[in-house]
Amino acid sequence: MTDRSRITIDRDFCAGHGRCYTLAPAIFEPDDDGFPVVVAGADDAATEAALDRARRNCPERAVQVADA
Amino acid sequence: MTTQQADSATCPVTGARFSADSPEIATDFDVHSPAVADVAYERYAAMRAERPVAHSDLYGGHYVLTRYEDIHDVCRNPGVFSSESVNVPGSIGQDGPMIPIEVDPPDHTTYRQIITPLFSPKRMRAMEDHILEIVTELLDAMEGKEQVDFLNDFAKPLPTRVFLAMMGWPQEHAEQFHEWVDVIVLGVPGASEEEAMEARMGAAMQVYAYFAEMMDERDEQDVPEDDITQILLDGSFGDRDLTQFEILNILFLLLIAGLDTVKGALCHSVIYLAEHADQRHQLAEDPDVIPAAVEELLRYESAVIPARVVKEDVVVGDVQLRAGDKILIPFGAANRDPEVFEEPDEVDFTREPNPHLAFGAGPHRCVGSHLGRLELRIAFEELHRRFPDYRLDPDRPPVRHMSQIKGVASLHLLLGPA
Numbered sequence: 001m002t003d004r005s006r007i008t009i010d011r012d013f014c015a016g017h018g019r020c021y022t023l024a025p026a027i028f029e030p031d032d033d034g035f036p037v038v039v040a041g042a043d044d045a046a047t048e049a050a051l052d053r054a055r056r057n058c059p060e061r062a063v064q065v066a067d068a
Numbered sequence: 069m070t071t072q073q074a075d076s077a078t079c080p081v082t083g084a085r086f087s088a089d090s091p092e093i094a095t096d097f098d099v100h101s102p103a104v105a106d107v108a109y110e111r112y113a114a115m116r117a118e119r120p121v122a123h124s125d126l127y128g129g130h131y132v133l134t135r136y137e138d139i140h141d142v143c144r145n146p147g148v149f150s151s152e153s154v155n156v157p158g159s160i161g162q163d164g165p166m167i168p169i170e171v172d173p174p175d176h177t178t179y180r181q182i183i184t185p186l187f188s189p190k191r192m193r194a195m196e197d198h199i200l201e202i203v204t205e206l207l208d209a210m211e212g213k214e215q216v217d218f219l220n221d222f223a224k225p226l227p228t229r230v231f232l233a234m235m236g237w238p239q240e241h242a243e244q245f246h247e248w249v250d251v252i253v254l255g256v257p258g259a260s261e262e263e264a265m266e267a268r269m270g271a272a273m274q275v276y277a278y279f280a281e282m283m284d285e286r287d288e289q290d291v292p293e294d295d296i297t298q299i300l301l302d303g304s305f306g307d308r309d310l311t312q313f314e315i316l317n318i319l320f321l322l323l324i325a326g327l328d329t330v331k332g333a334l335c336h337s338v339i340y341l342a343e344h345a346d347q348r349h350q351l352a353e354d355p356d357v358i359p360a361a362v363e364e365l366l367r368y369e370s371a372v373i374p375a376r377v378v379k380e381d382v383v384v385g386d387v388q389l390r391a392g393d394k395i396l397i398p399f400g401a402a403n404r405d406p407e408v409f410e411e412p413d414e415v416d417f418t419r420e421p422n423p424h425l426a427f428g429a430g431p432h433r434c435v436g437s438h439l440g441r442l443e444l445r446i447a448f449e450e451l452h453r454r455f456p457d458y459r460l461d462p463d464r465p466p467v468r469h470m471s472q473i474k475g476v477a478s479l480h481l482l483l484g485p486a
Contacts, residue, residue: 013144015433018189019423022359033181034188034438056421059429060144 002051004041006066014062023057024050084388088123088131093387095122097132098470099156099373099396102257105468109413112401121387127157130375130394131387136405136425138384139397142376144430146172149376149395151432155472156375156396157261160252161272166321167314169374169432176431182303182310183318183435186234186296192438195234199443202229203450210483211454215461218338219331219479222447227330230443231323236295237282245327248275253328254471272320279319283312296322326436328473329371330443335466335476336369337448340415342460342481347417352456355449361417362444367424368415370400373472374428399425400474457485 007027009020016035021028026047028036042048055063078085086093097111098104104111115122116134123131133139142149150172152165165171168179185191206225210216228242251271255264286297300318303310310318341348350357378393389395402425404412409419427434434440460466461480469477 015430016184017427017433018438021189030189032188032190033185034190053420057423059140059423059425059427059433061423 002042002048002065002068004038006068007038007041007051008064008066009036009038010060010062010064013060015060017059019057019059020054020063024054027051028054078386079383079388082383082388083386084383085386086121087388088129088390088393090123090387093119093121093123095119095124095132096126097122097124098126099398099472100255100470102470105470105474108398108400108470108474109404112398112404116401116405121385121389123387128394130156130396131384131389132396132398133384134398134401134405135385136402136408139399139402139425140429141384142395142397143425143428143432146176146431148379148382150379151374151376153377153394154374156394157265158394159265159268160324161265161268161270162317162320163272163276164313164317166324167317168435169321169325173431178305179318180431180435182300182305186299187435187437187439189438192442195230195439196442196446198233199230199446200450202226202233203446207450207454214483216481216483217479218481219335219476222451223331223334223338223476223479224327226334226447227327227443230439231326234296234439235282235319236293236297241278244278245323247271249324249327252324253473253475254469257469275320275323276316279316280312283315322436324473325434326439328475329434329436330440332371332473332475333366333369333440333444334447335479336371337365337444338451338458338481339460339466339476339479340365340368341452342458344415345457347415348452348458349456350417351448352452355453357417358445358448359441360419360422362441362448363422363424364415364417364419366426366444367403367409367419367422369474370398370403370424370426371474372426372428372434373398373400373474375472399428455483458483459486 018034020036021030027040029039031037042051112134120135121131121133151169154169168176171179206222224246225242228245229239232239248271251267256267286301300315351361375394375396378389378391380391382389406412427437458481461482464480466476467478469475
């Protein structure tokens, strides 16, 4: 279980590749320009796995998950 | 008194051991040499192992970086590594900086605020049906044939027709665009550097004249459209209108960055899939695999090999770079770095993670990445649904080419099971 408040995008580095909202569409959504917005946390094993994929596949290392 | 050997003298301040004239880092890598096209990844691997920050005397002298971390750092530090000139040698015939790639922040940021929304996922979703129509039409023409020229019958027209549709320009101009872009990107294979530059400048002039004509027609018609031409004509930079010069240089970049890149990715992927039936059949039988396959094939063959200009003295690895130096950052070299990708020379659709740099990184991230991914996904879905079996024509093997957009000059397929 990862609360939405623990998930952040580092805006200094996010370049709008869109890997996060492609890999974890339940957690991230694109805004009008294609930059991600965190819309939900991860509340089961599948969304936790998707969140982890989003974090690890970001070419800018901009998806951050704070410790509980 | 120091006892260090001259050949391993390390600067106590910067840690640099080598500079441009050090024989230890010399390379003869030539990004435009046809001889490199079939061995580019072997060359990158050798450089990465022996001299990850290599220096070539070609084209006025430039460095070649091959480690993922170094290329990633360069992309994300535009203040030190400027993209004011992204080509080696310095021009492909453009008149003025290509916008926004050859502009640094802060102006770059303003231009991107205009251009990024043009290629947003939302606008791309609206293009999806139209892309599918073009793909369907091109594949319809392949039905019933045993041999196809995949390059000329599919890989070239698809991105060109999508580009023309997004611009709001006539589809029948596609053929003319292929000629211009080939000359601008490739120069004239076999010709001297001077001859190639002359040809590039001639083609670029024709491109600018065409763009200007399309813009003039828009003024006369005075019919507002929701296409890129009109959005740019109506666009502003801060509190002033975009100038025609700016719009021309935006369009020029969209043209050379949006056509040959997709063409190259389509051809490279199809060459690989033609020779790997199991993975090809996987795409045909389970289209859900295709998005991951697109990412992995983009990693495996990343077409773009941009350059940057060093703005201040800086040490990369153990090499002292100086302000004004040019560096080449092949994304394909970063994407085969074993430090980041296990078994980097294998295509693995389940690769995890896959933070590849096929679209670069940092503020100059390819603005067309969402469009490129969409074109590739639809193309792979439809091609493999309709033609699950194809192979390379043994009588006409594929021909690859170099240049700063690595690509394919010839690709003939035989359709149907072997």
